Amino acid sequence: MELDEIKQAALKAINDAKNSDALTSVRNLFLSKKSEINQKMGELKNLAAEERKTFGQKINETRNAISKAFEEKLASINAQALDARLKNEKIDISLPANSYNKAGVNPLALVEEEITEIFLGMGYQVYEGSDVESDEYNFELMNIPKDHPAREMQDTFYLSDTMLLRTHTSPAQARAMKEARGGPVRIICPGKCYRRDNDDLTHSHQFMQIEGLLIDKGIHLGHLEKTLEAFVKKLFGEKREIRLRSSYFPFTEPSVEVDVSCDKCGGKGCPTCKGTGYIEILGAGVVNPRVLKLNGYDPKEYSGFAFGVGLERIAMLKYGIDDIRRFYQNDVRFLNEFKRR
Numbered sequence: 001m002e003l004d005e006i007k008q009a010a011l012k013a014i015n016d017a018k019n020s021d022a023l024t025s026v027r028n029l030f031l032s033k034k035s036e037i038n039q040k041m042g043e044l045k046n047l048a049a050e051e052r053k054t055f056g057q058k059i060n061e062t063r064n065a066i067s068k069a070f071e072e073k074l075a076s077i078n079a080q081a082l083d084a085r086l087k088n089e090k091i092d093i094s095l096p097a098n099s100y101n102k103a104g105v106n107p108l109a110l111v112e113e114e115i116t117e118i119f120l121g122m123g124y125q126v127y128e129g130s131d132v133e134s135d136e137y138n139f140e141l142m143n144i145p146k147d148h149p150a151r152e153m154q155d156t157f158y159l160s161d162t163m164l165l166r167t168h169t170s171p172a173q174a175r176a177m178k179e180a181r182g183g184p185v186r187i188i189c190p191g192k193c194y195r196r197d198n199d200d201l202t203h204s205h206q207f208m209q210i211e212g213l214l215i216d217k218g219i220h221l222g223h224l225e226k227t228l229e230a231f232v233k234k235l236f237g238e239k240r241e242i243r244l245r246s247s248y249f250p251f252t253e254p255s256v257e258v259d260v261s262c263d264k265c266g267g268k269g270c271p272t273c274k275g276t277g278y279i280e281i282l283g284a285g286v287v288n289p290r291v292l293k294l295n296g297y298d299p300k301e302y303s304g305f306a307f308g309v310g311l312e313r314i315a316m317l318k319y320g321i322d323d324i325r326r327f328y329q330n331d332v333r334f335l336n337e338f339k340r341r
């Protein structure tokens with residue numbers, strides 16, 4: 001074949017090649033050592049010098065043209081293959097993702113967090129007590145000696161003769177006082193408490209309290225009242241009022257029961273507040289001088305106030321929950337009502 005024919009044949013074959021395999025065969029046919037062009041190179045030595053030059057040039061031009069066409073076709077085949085792959089491997093991001101269930105927060109935890117925030121804002125620190133307590137801290141140091149009638153109401157689970165599950169968060173008072181070594185104290189202590197089961201809709205063998213204790217010079221009942229008023233208004237709203245009723249706790253003197261005005265009836269009296277216009281929310285009082293003495297303080301120098309809030313009761317009021325057992329049943333339908341908004 002003449003060089004021109006070879007060139008035409010090669011360009012056509014390159015153009016017709018459908019894929020890289022076909023293109024490689026074409027390349028072998030027209031550009032390899034055994035190809036016709038290469039054979040023609042071998043013939044050069046038989047030519048006269050002048051002819052050799054022009055023919056040699058022509059061979060080179062032909063080979064370059066075929067090479068160029070081959071490279072271009074190869075690039076286009078590769079580009080097409082890549083396009084096809086990209087199309088095939090495309091991830092369909094419009095497909096909805098697998099959903100997962102994000103749990104709600106137990107309302108007791110929500111209320112604990114909210115109350116803690118309020119008291120942190122008033123300069124209190126969170127004191128971590130322990131569920132397992134000694135008789136000494138749970139009772140003795142809180143002025144509840146053996147045979148005191150208050151022990152009857154606070155029967156609990158005993159781990160040994162001297163260790164028990166705490167019946168209130170008040171032992172944290174004694175522990176905080178001990179750590180303060182006779183100096184000022186301003187703590188709250190949230191946590192679980194345990195008592196003999198009363199088995200009704202508002203009591204449980206396990207429940208939560210937040211204890212509060214403030215000790216400093218010149219502290220009296222007025223400080224307690226204003227502190228609790230500020231707390232209640234922050235928690236339930238500015239319109240709510242508090243009422244102090246006289247009560248009894250061995251560790252406070254005087255002792256009070258604190259009620260919040262009913263928001264259903266605005267204080268007039270309704271079934272929610274059992275006709276009284278108020279709902280009881282916590283126990284409190286001025287720290288009994290005997291407790292101060294028992295815990296290393298001089299009652300002539302220092303005084304203080306303490307309070308204990310039942311978290312279940314607060315959560316029931318705040319969220320309108322009718323049965324205390326709902327807090328502990330892990331019913332997702334209930335918990336899902338408290339997903340963070």
Ligand code: PHE
Nearest residue numbers: 168170283284285306307308
């Ligand atoms: N510890 C008391 C209770 O569990 C509550 C309380 C705490 C009362 C602090 C007064 C002061 O009933």
